[in-house]
Amino acid sequence: MKRKVTVGTILKQVFLILWLILCLFPLYWMFTMSLKDTNEIFGGNMVGLPTQWLWSNYGNAWGSGGRVSNYMLNSVIDTFATLIGTSLLGYMSAYGLLRMRWKGQKVVFTYILMGMMIPMHAALYPLTEILLTLTKTHWALIIPYVAFNIPITILILSGFIANIPYEMEEAACIDGSGIYRTAFTIILPMMVPALITAAIFVFLQVWNELLLASLFTTDSVRTLTVGIKQMSGQYQTDYGSMGAGLVIATLPTLVLYMCMSGQVQKSLIAGAVKG
Amino acid sequence: MKKLLAVALAVAMLLGMVSIASADEPVVLKVASIWSAESEANRAPMLKTLEQFAEAHPEIKLEVEWYEANAWKDQGETLALSDSLPDVFYWNAGGVLWNLVSSGDILPLNDYLTDEITDQLIGGALANMTFDGKVYQLPYTNACSCLYCNTELFEKYGVKIPETWDELLEAVKAFKAAGVTPMALGGGDKWPTNMYTDLIALRFVGDEACRACYYKTEGATFKTQDWVDAMTAFKTLIDLGAFPEDAISLTRDESEVPYFAGEIPMYVHGQWFSGSLSPEMQQKVKAVKFPAVGKGYDNQWMGGPAEGFSISAHTEHPAEAFVACQFLAQHQSDNGFECGAGLPAWKTEVQCGNPVMNQIATQVAEGDSLLLWGNTALSGDDATLIGDTVYDLLAGKITPEQWTEDMETIFGK
Amino acid sequence: MKRVLSNKWNIAVFVLPTVLFFTYIVIFPIFKTLWYSLLNEIPAKIGDQSHFSGIEHYITMFTPGRRNSFPGAVVNSLSYAAISVFIQLPFSLFIALLLANGVKGESMYRNVFFIPVVISSVVVSLLWGRLYKSLLPQIFESLNWEIPKNGFLGNEQTKILFSFIPSLWQYVGYHMLLMYGALKSIPDDIIEAATVDGASGPMLAFRIQIPMIKPMLKVCLSFSLIGSFKLFDTPWVLLERSNMDLPALSMYVEMFSNHKYSYASAQAIFIVLECLVFTVLLNVVFKDRDGKRLGRGKGAA
Numbered sequence: 001m002k003r004k005v006t007v008g009t010i011l012k013q014v015f016l017i018l019w020l021i022l023c024l025f026p027l028y029w030m031f032t033m034s035l036k037d038t039n040e041i042f043g044g045n046m047v048g049l050p051t052q053w054l055w056s057n058y059g060n061a062w063g064s065g066g067r068v069s070n071y072m073l074n075s076v077i078d079t080f081a082t083l084i085g086t087s088l089l090g091y092m093s094a095y096g097l098l099r100m101r102w103k104g105q106k107v108v109f110t111y112i113l114m115g116m117m118i119p120m121h122a123a124l125y126p127l128t129e130i131l132l133t134l135t136k137t138h139w140a141l142i143i144p145y146v147a148f149n150i151p152i153t154i155l156i157l158s159g160f161i162a163n164i165p166y167e168m169e170e171a172a173c174i175d176g177s178g179i180y181r182t183a184f185t186i187i188l189p190m191m192v193p194a195l196i197t198a199a200i201f202v203f204l205q206v207w208n209e210l211l212l213a214s215l216f217t218t219d220s221v222r223t224l225t226v227g228i229k230q231m232s233g234q235y236q237t238d239y240g241s242m243g244a245g246l247v248i249a250t251l252p253t254l255v256l257y258m259c260m261s262g263q264v265q266k267s268l269i270a271g272a273v274k275g
Numbered sequence: 276m277k278k279l280l281a282v283a284l285a286v287a288m289l290l291g292m293v294s295i296a297s298a299d300e301p302v303v304l305k306v307a308s309i310w311s312a313e314s315e316a317n318r319a320p321m322l323k324t325l326e327q328f329a330e331a332h333p334e335i336k337l338e339v340e341w342y343e344a345n346a347w348k349d350q351g352e353t354l355a356l357s358d359s360l361p362d363v364f365y366w367n368a369g370g371v372l373w374n375l376v377s378s379g380d381i382l383p384l385n386d387y388l389t390d391e392i393t394d395q396l397i398g399g400a401l402a403n404m405t406f407d408g409k410v411y412q413l414p415y416t417n418a419c420s421c422l423y424c425n426t427e428l429f430e431k432y433g434v435k436i437p438e439t440w441d442e443l444l445e446a447v448k449a450f451k452a453a454g455v456t457p458m459a460l461g462g463g464d465k466w467p468t469n470m471y472t473d474l475i476a477l478r479f480v481g482d483e484a485c486r487a488c489y490y491k492t493e494g495a496t497f498k499t500q501d502w503v504d505a506m507t508a509f510k511t512l513i514d515l516g517a518f519p520e521d522a523i524s525l526t527r528d529e530s531e532v533p534y535f536a537g538e539i540p541m542y543v544h545g546q547w548f549s550g551s552l553s554p555e556m557q558q559k560v561k562a563v564k565f566p567a568v569g570k571g572y573d574n575q576w577m578g579g580p581a582e583g584f585s586i587s588a589h590t591e592h593p594a595e596a597f598v599a600c601q602f603l604a605q606h607q608s609d610n611g612f613e614c615g616a617g618l619p620a621w622k623t624e625v626q627c628g629n630p631v632m633n634q635i636a637t638q639v640a641e642g643d644s645l646l647l648w649g650n651t652a653l654s655g656d657d658a659t660l661i662g663d664t665v666y667d668l669l670a671g672k673i674t675p676e677q678w679t680e681d682m683e684t685i686f687g688k
Numbered sequence: 689m690k691r692v693l694s695n696k697w698n699i700a701v702f703v704l705p706t707v708l709f710f711t712y713i714v715i716f717p718i719f720k721t722l723w724y725s726l727l728n729e730i731p732a733k734i735g736d737q738s739h740f741s742g743i744e745h746y747i748t749m750f751t752p753g754r755r756n757s758f759p760g761a762v763v764n765s766l767s768y769a770a771i772s773v774f775i776q777l778p779f780s781l782f783i784a785l786l787l788a789n790g791v792k793g794e795s796m797y798r799n800v801f802f803i804p805v806v807i808s809s810v811v812v813s814l815l816w817g818r819l820y821k822s823l824l825p826q827i828f829e830s831l832n833w834e835i836p837k838n839g840f841l842g843n844e845q846t847k848i849l850f851s852f853i854p855s856l857w858q859y860v861g862y863h864m865l866l867m868y869g870a871l872k873s874i875p876d877d878i879i880e881a882a883t884v885d886g887a888s889g890p891m892l893a894f895r896i897q898i899p900m901i902k903p904m905l906k907v908c909l910s911f912s913l914i915g916s917f918k919l920f921d922t923p924w925v926l927l928e929r930s931n932m933d934l935p936a937l938s939m940y941v942e943m944f945s946n947h948k949y950s951y952a953s954a955q956a957i958f959i960v961l962e963c964l965v966f967t968v969l970l971n972v973v974f975k976d977r978d979g980k981r982l983g984r985g986k987g988a989a
Binding site: 009019020024026027030033090093096097108115117119124126147148150151169179183207211225232249253254256265269270 | 695698699702703705706707710713714715717720721724730732783786787797798799801802803804805806807808810811812816818823861862865866868914918920921924925936939940943944949952959963967
């Protein structure tokens with residue numbers, strides 16, 4: 001298909017470039033803000049590149065001032081623990097609900113899917129009753145995160161698992177494998193793309209979560225989202241350090257995304273199509 | 276049989292070891308404190324207090340969790356509902372304290388308070404934390420609010436530091452004409468606006484009537500001409516452009532930035548603000564009593580011991596918790612005063628290195644009375660309401676008359 | 689094999705832990721919230737004075753009164769939904785179509801447009817907040833446009849709208865990607881056949897492409913609507929303390945500042961009902977044949 005350069009093509013490109021700028025500008029701004037000192041940020045040089053590159057702002061945010069390093073560690077722990085939880089419980093229950101045969105499996109499946117409609121806010125107060133004794137630990141967040149993300153995990157897995165023929169189980173049975181071996185050593189490896197897809201969805205939900213994180217954490221287990229919000233109060237006088245904190249908070253996901261962008265996009269589409 | 280005996284012996288030895296070990300182990304107390312941010316004036320003194328405690332009481336170990344003040348307000352009451360408050364924790368006094376007291380979550384301290392201890396407190400220290408004769412909190416600071424004036428700016432523009440309301444209006448107009456924003460205000464957080472409105476109300480309405488309203492006593496009412504005059508006076512300040520254009524969306528921290536930078540000459544705020552000033556600013560700033568209005572209420576102050584440390588009613592170690600609570604309160608009072616983060620609530624020989632704090636201490640000592648701020652004396656949605664109504668006033672959404680009508684609803688319950 | 693797959697113990701091991709856990713953390717709490725919303729106040733707070741009060745709170749929520757901001761909050765959430773459905777989604781669709789139909793730099797654009805989605809919403813809010821306070825006023829001034837009184841986030845009329853923008857901006861990429869994926873999966877021969885028949889540009893889009901991605905459009909609509917009613921993060925960071933102009937914010941303030949737990953529970957249940965109602969409406973509009981594919985999502989908007 002020959003592509004003629006028409007007025008249409010040029011207009012399209014202009015439009016796309018404008019939106020591109022709008023998408024990237026806040027990031028650029030965040031990055032330059034993190035390296036400026038307060039005067040430049042306030043008046044002198046709002047849009048341009050910093051005249052002096054104040055890497056010290058990063059030291060502030062990372063270390064004792066901003067404690068971003070602690071918060072990030074907590075976020076990493078919470079998110080990965082949640083992913084392990086949702087993957088394990090999600091896979092096992094998906095297997096039980098969709099591969100095994102028993103009366104009522106459809107009902108239970110629908111029951112869990114209905115749970116997807118319940119936003120965490122609606123269960124907020126009763127959750128505080130259950131979880132407040134755990135606030136000093138990571139469990140206060142991991143437990144609700146896993147519970148509320150199990151439905152979407154199972155939903156995504158369900159789409160993929162349907163494509164695996166029962167021949168696999170039959171062959172395994174003939175070979176003498178018990179159900180556990182079959183589920184974990186034969187079927188599970190085939191589900192890895194599905195698990196990754198589900199993990200990506202859950203990651204995006206959990207890494208960014210603000211409401212529960214702000215209620216159920218004390219300083220030692222605080223996550224990045226809450227830490228950043230808190231930091232914005234602390235650093236009213238020092239926007240440079242705040243910017244640095246924001247950059248540090250954003251960099252991991254950004255880098256992860258850039259490395260995996262193909263996979264992430266594919267997964268998201270696949271997940272939504274099955275959903 | 277031999278095996279069984281051996282196992283039994285091992286278990287007995289283990290148990291023995293455990294009980295010996297626990298006899299020596301320190302009692303662990305959970306403590307909640309605000310001032311999680313480095314920039315908080317009270318943080319450094321608190322860290323010092325904790326060090327002093329560790330030295331003085333090795334038999335008690337404190338596990339401290341730090342919170343941001345607003346977040347702790349939200350979390351604390353919810354922890355109370357599930358009986359999971361820490362053993363010792365920071366809390367406000369007044370109606371905010373009453374909320375927890377009335378649901379049985381705070382330990383009364385009378386059994387532990389000896390005369391020797393209470394003698395060390397300043398006069399009236401326990402006023403806002405005593406209900407029905409029982410004491411529920413020990414204060415670490417005496418609070419009050421005043422007007423902070425940047426003398427450098429006043430001199431630069433030839434403005435007189437106001438002592439009367441009219442002079443205040445003149446000062447506002449003069450600064451405005453010179454292109455300077457006269458007063459700082461973090462309207463987005465709501466309670467900084469209460470700092471202004473409470474003092475203005477005090478001048479126009481008087482301690483007695485304000486106190487009746489904030490403590491919801493029989494016969495109290497907001498619907499008087501005095502209250503309307505007070506809020507109209509506040510509105511005058513707004514209309515003259517005393518506050519920044521976007522004051523209503525600024526947080527307290529944001530609003531203080533231009534003041535620290537020497538761009539805004541006046542700020543009405545609590546005594547803790549003097550501790551946030553840099554050493555150079557401390558030389559330039561003068562803290563003065565809020566201007567006089569001439570109705571006889573001019574030597575009255577807002578404040579009083581309004582915050583302290585309380586003990587959870589469900590603590591397992593009340594005796595140790597009291598030791599900790601009393602130590603923290605008294606030493607934080609000293610340490611805080613020393614570095615200018617607050618006024619002392621306990622008698623002290625400590626000197627304060629902050630000239631601004633000293634100014635405040637001398638003036639408030641000569642004051643006629645101290646009244647707790649509305650948003651601390653009231654509680655629950657009454658407290659939220661007094662924040663919302665002044666917010667609406669600042670936004671120009673309601674008139675002074677409507678303000679009094681809205682506030683009057685707190686009596687309808 | 690059937691025996692193995694139907695073994696009751698095995699099934700229990702696989703399924704029961706999850707079901708129990710899920711029920712305890714998700715289902716019981718939601719029913720507890722429902723129960724609390726029907727009491728005058730929860731027992732933990734007022735002891736024996738707690739009693740059943742039926743739909744009293746639900747009526748209070750909607751009783752007009754100057755101090756009652758909940759009806760306004762619901763209207764605001766519907767406004768957000770409307771903006772999302774009628775402006776954000778068509779915009780995403782437009783970009784998706786442009787990209788799917790082939791332009792130079794297609795994959796680069798696709799990758800970049802998705803970047804806002806992976807940034808934390810707190811970061812997005814804070815960045816936009818800074819923009820509102822520094823850069824945007826400058827831009828307005830240089831264009832000689834009037835800046836709203838009290839600033840973009842302070843002005844009563846504009847602050848809600850401006851608090852929506854960051855999250856609308858953030859999720860354009862999300863919807864765009866989903867639609868793009870669906871467009872790309874339309875079989876090529878259908879497109880070719882249509883092009884040969886002379887269809888191109890808008891006609892191709894409206895007659896062929898859009899109808900063929902209806903299921904995905906439904907998914908996007910669903911995410912968008914549910915997200916609108918739940919919206920919390922961005923406005924909470926950007927608006928003033930204890931703002932109650934959106935349902936989720938109102939619920940939060942009633943619960944943690946005013947300590948009216950039953951009333952807050954009623955508001956929470958209302959939010960769930962809003963989501964339920966619109967999901968049902970969506971199903972009716974899209975007349976879905978397959979009962980399971982109701983496209984409910986956790987809500988990005």
